[in-house]
Amino acid sequence: MLAMNYRGPYRVRAQYKPDPEIEHPNDAIIRVTRSCICGSDLHLYHGLVPDTRVGMTFGHEFTGIVEEVGPSVQNLKVGDHVLVPFNIFCGSCYFCQKELYSNCHNTNPEATAVGGIYGYGHITGGYDGGQAEFVRVPMADVGPTVIPSDLHVDDAVLLTDALPTGYQAAEMGGIEEGDTVVVFGAGPVGIFAAKSAWLMGAGRVIVVDHVEYRLEFVKNFAQCEVVNFKEVNDMAEHIKRMTDWLGADVCIDAVGCEAAGSAMQQLTGRYMKLQAGAATALHWAINSVRKGGNVSIVGVYGPTFNAVPIGNAINKGLTLRMNQASVKRHLPRLIEHIRAGHIEPRKIITHRVPLEEVSDAYHIFSSKLDNCIKTILVPPSAAGMGFVQ
Secondary structure (H helix, E strand, O other): OEEEEEEEOOEEEEEEOOOOOOOOOOOEEEEEEEEEEOHHHHHHHOOOOOOOOOOOOOOOOEEEEEEEEOOOOOOOOOOOEEEEOOEEOOOOOHHHHOOOHHHOOOOOOOOOOOOEEEOOOHHHOOEOOOOEOEEEEOOOOOOOEEOOOOOOHHHHHHOOOHHHHHHHHHHHOOOOOOOEEEEEOOOHHHHHHHHHHHHOOOOEEEEEEOOHHHHHHHHHHHOOEEEEHHHOOOHHHHHHHHOOOOOEEEEEEOOOOEOOOOHHHHHHHHHOOOOOOEOHHHHHHHHHEEEEEEEEEOOOOOOOOOOOOHHHHHHHOOEEEEOOOOHHHHHHHHHHHHHOOOOOHHHHEEEEEEHHHHHHHHHHHHOOOOOOOEEEEEOHHHHHOOOOO
């Protein structure tokens, strides 16, 4: 099969690899119809995630058609068109029973925190991902969800991570009616977090970024205010000035370890690798929220030390909530919102690129070229089946 192949930082290519096979009775083999490049993939691409091994295939956002199922699979059949949550979870452990699917206890032998994730290095289990023609899907009875016939496949692929993560970011913020919500980051997750804040009753939504075309996009898509942080001397002071000197009720970090803005954070976190990334956006969130406010964190950070102003959070009486999104828990509600016309996820897709050109696709997305917001990769087999729309 053709698949994205990681060759080291800033080096990916499309190459042929052996087709995946059934390795466990509860596996399925999926023929990919859509896969995405996620902002989280850029952390791998830039070499910031430990134990990302040469030869790995990235991609944790994908849809596909069931080609083969193991003998224990009961809930899927050959020919089903499914969306596959980025979480790999067993459905039966203590954490899955609490719908904390991203914290499954049985799918990641490398860690005790996060469960398995497709295409995200060996710190999340070493599973190959969906930027390929075929994928082995473990725990196939509990993860994949058959795409409803009235749901567009481009909407479905964004239900595998980006939209549920943005939605959970807003949910973890504990938004109450009329709240002012500030979202740091105008990538796909930040865009969806801003849109979701309205669905949860926000009275005002502000998005912070420094890329003008992304700010223009989110302003139109999520009907929000925007701030270019390059035009601001002090972010916390600026947000307080915008909010009668109180601060925002809720701040959301939708950036993670590659935040720009602080030279020291970038030097020690991104270049010298002394921290688990540059936590600039998290500093801004903690310092911009009001006393007694809530901070929600969905930006990805590495598993090592990071200098976070925890004293400020304690003294301000903040509530901090964070996690990887438990995708399956959010799907019923999000499908309702799509059907009702409250949100059209596929409108954020700006680029459709053949899988053969994955190297160019990463370069465009990483370098923020050509007004790129979200990139879809289309495998040649999917194109042949008429899945290019």
